[in-house]
Amino acid sequence: xxxTVFAQVLLKELLxxxxxxxxxxxxxxxxxxxxxxxxxxxxxxxxxxxIPGLEGVLLTEAEVSGRPIATFIFDSPLRVDRFQIxxxxxxxxxxxxxxxxxWDHVEIVIQESFETFKNKYPHLRYQKKYxxxxxxxxxxxxxxxxxxxxxxLPLSTIIALENP
Numbered sequence: 001x002x003x004t005v006f007a008q009v010l011l012k013e014l015l016x017x018x019x020x021x022x023x024x025x026x027x028x029x030x031x032x033x034x035x036x037x038x039x040x041x042x043x044x045x046x047x048x049x050x051i052p053g054l055e056g057v058l059l060t061e062a063e064v065s066g067r068p069i070a071t072f073i074f075d076s077p078l079r080v081d082r083f084q085i086x087x088x089x090x091x092x093x094x095x096x097x098x099x100x101x102x103w104d105h106v107e108i109v110i111q112e113s114f115e116t117f118k119n120k121y122p123h124l125r126y127q128k129k130y131x132x133x134x135x136x137x138x139x140x141x142x143x144x145x146x147x148x149x150x151x152x153l154p155l156s157t158i159i160a161l162e163n164p
Contacts, residue, residue: 028087105147
């Protein structure tokens with residue numbers, strides 16, 4: 001339930017900022033862990049399906065930016081308004097970086113370019129110009145309740161491309 005409420009609040013904040021959500025796909029939600037021990041425990045709990053409402057299967061665990069990140073596909077997507085969120089990302093903390101445990105962000109797939117998006121919504125709090133990556137560039141905005149990351153490809157597509 002916390003995941004659904006977190007995503008609902010972020011999407012409501014986007015609407016309040018005047019962002020048109022009609023063409024968006026909410027791809028996944030992210031739960032940050034503050035310690036390696038927490039990461040291992042959360043991952044174990046998810047694998048053993050003992051967190052109500054977050055039942056799913058481990059799609060992959062991969063090393064990203066020097067730390068493992070586990071991605072789970074929900075047995076039943078989280079329903080948030082008209083959106084269906086199909087995946088959960090759980091990153092282990094980066095070495096030497098303090099991270100607060102809890103819901104951190106939702107990731108949304110958009111079709112338009114980041115420049116077009118930024119020109120349409122210049123008032124948003126962009127955390128970076130955007131991050132250029134080999135497969136899936138990223139645009140991040142900060143909201144009161146968390147962050148929203150925008151991409152052009154869903155996480156499942158990136159995983160499939162990286163693990164043929």
